[in-house]
Amino acid sequence: MPILEITDVSAGYGSGPDILRGLSLEVEEAKSYCIIGPNGAGKSTLFKVIAGLLHPRTGNVVFRGESLARRRPDQVLATGVCFVPQDQALFPEMSVRENLIMGAYLVKDRSLVKERLARVYEMFPILSERAGQDAGKLSGGQQQMLAMGRALMIDPILLMLDEPTLGLAPQIAQQIFSQVEQLKSMGLTVVIIEQNAQRGLELADWGVVLDLGIVRFEGPSEGILEDPRIRELYLGKAASTGETR
């Protein structure tokens, strides 16, 4: 039973052309998904549509039986759908702690906020050490951890991460992947857009290939990784030898 159903969604920016062109996708609970595809395929646009930052021109987005298509971002967030964009959407002049608390802005129960804050600090000890520091002064990796920690403050059901390792050193990127693994093991539904498609697909249960605004392929990650067409077209590897191009 899918928790998120995207049906025939078309969307674009302003009066520009459709970026998503009748895209349909289902996301099942407690599973992890990796979305790959070339630049301009509509990966980030899809996340924006789900998060309420961009309203679909046609089609519908249904989360746990409720339509998200015309909802504001804060209303989408309140349903348990949390989006961590590429730029992390942090408040650079606020402290790490304030940024985390901003993540739980919709939560009224103070003890619950405190509990979640402790959980995030446990998961990302570096954030606890830097609690009083301005978010803008953190390193790229730490900022990414803060963005993920902030997303966890709302206790999301579905977490969407848009290129969380973009611009990070391989060692730091590995740390981020480990954190995503941990989120998966907590039973969270995670959808990730990852520039390192190979690593992203290894991490996820299900792979989705977007191209020109539609889902071109989807299936179990291993299958996607082994499919010669996908390897050739999207993973940058020769189909026959498996070598990097």
Added chain:
Amino acid sequence: MIEDRAAVGPEPSDPEPEQQEAQRPPGPARYRWYVLAAVVVALFALPLFRPMISSYNYVLTLGALILMWVAMSSSWNILGGFAGYISLGHSVFMGVGGYVAGVLLYYHGISPFLTAPLGGLAAVALGFLAGFITLRTRGPAFIISTIALLFMFLLMTDNFEYLGGAAGLPLPALPLSQEWLRVPFYYAMLLIALGAIWTAYRVAHSKFGMGLRAIAEDEVKAEVAGVPTRLYKISAFAISAFWVGVAGAIYGYSIAFVRPTVFFTIAISAQMVLMAIIGGKGTVAGPVVGAVLIYAINELSLVAFGATEFNIVIQGTMLVAVLLFFPLGIVGTLRKMNRLPAFLNWD
């Protein structure tokens, strides 16, 4: 002990007693409230030292005016500093407060000392209404819309007979001898200034204040995080109007008349902005420091150079110097450099 700003938002800090002791700020920070309490006591006691002050009425008048600017600049800071929406029309609220109290005194004989809060509430009502319209815009468009509000009120009061038109309304003086005349105004302004600082402090240390800061940093991000940005901006506009309105009510009574050109001028609004920027926009102590500094320097230059308008040159020079060396205002920059004296760290 100063509260952690974040701790009084959605997440309270409620450590164990032994942890509280360990967390208490070291050194002078522990005594900041004692220093501030001593300053407040000294301000309350000032009128009692009549025999020791040669220009008693001048000192009290000066004190009352500085306190009025502290109140108005601190109030402006709630919208302009915390939420980042620069209003150049805030003197409208001063005028509304002044006229509400002035009309009640002129036509019904009720003292502005009693009706000043009504003036504040009228300003709040206008703040809601004006905010509802003007806060659809942002940046330069918002600034221009607040200036338009100011000119609208100038025109309206200029042409409204009931309010005395351009000549305004003369107000009866307080029935006190000349030697005690300034005392009630001084105390009224002291209470207003304390009220305005307290309001700014409460806002800064609340979830609402954190939402305003998020709006100032990035409105779209704030909205995505769940901050009801429109409601918060309008509320900030209205709250920031209250003490400006109350101050206007008392100020009108202190000069014994209300007139459009007294209140509805952009210079008054600009002065509030200037004080907040020089002191440190977005900090609680900044507008207080800015108001005291600007007014004191202005007054000193007037005493030194007379009515030569040299004070304007000095004020301008000071603004340039502050912007060069203290880009976040005096309090803001010192805080960033970790050099802010503990007794001024109210954030």
